[in-house]
Amino acid sequence: MPSDTGFVPKGLAGPGAATLLETDMFRPVYRPMQGERWRLDVVPMCMAPGYWSGPRLVTDMAALLRVEDEGRSVRTWMSMTPMEIESQELGCRAAAGHTVVMGLGMGWAAANAALQPEVTAVTVVEFDPEVISMIGEIGVFGQLPEDARSKITIVRGDALAYVPDTSADTLLADIWLSINGPGRAGQVQSMRANTRAARVYFWGQEMVIAGRARALGLPLEPDDAGRASVERIIAELGLPLIGPELPDYPERVVLAAAQWLREA
Template identity: 70%
Template sequence: MSVEAPVVPAGLIVPGGAPLYAPDVFRPVYRPIQGERWRLDVAPLSLCPGYWSGVQVVTDMAVLTRIHGEGADAGLRTWMSMTPMEIESQELGCRAATGHTVVMGLGMGWAAANAALQRQVTAVTVVEFDPEVIGLIAELGVFAQLPPEATAKITVVEGDAFAWTPEIPADTLLADIWIPLDGDGRVAQVQGMRANTGASKVYFWGQEMVIARRAQALGLPLDTATVARIVAEMDLPLIGPEVSDYPDKIERAADRWLRRE
């Protein structure tokens, strides 16, 4: 599937301007589409902040929104997008996935696709509650854009992330079913998913905000020792702490995205 390359204003990407976003991860090609309650749009050119990186120029940035309400009260709520923030906030989990990887929440299919591209991943099971989202991603052919051997790893099932259990225990759990990024009650929910799937390692969307908020409550600096203490409290085998600059990444993400109270 080919798309015409957008024209990027030169002033945006010269020294002193925002860099062009060009990560070494797979980004599917999307096209505008609308269903009964969901729609996907593509912005040719956007300026977007990263999760722990700065503002960047993003081309062909896709956004998935949910239509809610009716008539004059109808509106759109952004559910997922291909911004640097969304990608960086899931990238560590996708890269570290191994064996049978369970992805809670299909979204735009990005996380499942990138997990399937990892050589050490043998199978990817995606659990999605909404059949319309499943149909939308299938119609867009997101997984068909992958190499055949990666596509063959992926199975999408309709189910409830809080109740679903696999026939084969999971090695990795990747969970992204929430709005907003920084929300309450997430750790207990992920603990339940982990118990149901048997996963030996976990990455969930917004985990850095949970760690940053707890460090703030404890009055501790975001360093390796603090992160280790908080992860132990969470009682989850989190992906992330093994990364040498993880505390610094958390601090940079929290500076931009942590909810201020």
């Protein structure tokens, strides 16, 4: 059940303006909540950019914030912006079999993975008990059909150390605050070794690919040379990544990098 109403006041959107975010991905209904170290806010409407698309109007945009400095500041940990949705969508749609999700966040990725008919079980690994409690109290997974809800198990643990009883068919990893950052490829390789996952999608993998290409001075444009650069870096990573099977994946990497790649 989507949280957005689809209603945009007259005058906010028109020819040439940003369009309303529309997706067939599951968007849970969230409600504001205040915890000791975490807070969940819901904004009635905002404008936000996509990962490889342009800006969209988002209604009932929810965000999970981490409270820091004894309550004097907050940092956005996750949000239901077009960027967050697009940057995890490929992995959620391609999930199959036993899917291990590293990082609960707002529960969005786990819920959408569980909705895939090819997924038989979803194991979510989350370190912070307050996040687990908050998502449980909001009832994110309770909004799913019973057959999807019954697939989900939440385990409190360290994503970099967790070893499941049975090998994972799919690994979806999102344990980072920023979509850019050093050391991510190595952390994912460690998680993949621990879970023995057959396929992997991790948040920001396009930034890792594009960042490595840039560091090597390889061309990164939406052309044959850019495609060759992306394919070379994917091969170097040595991970069975979800995404490269798509014909337009190199172009997606280039588009995302143009908007989101920052110097680490």
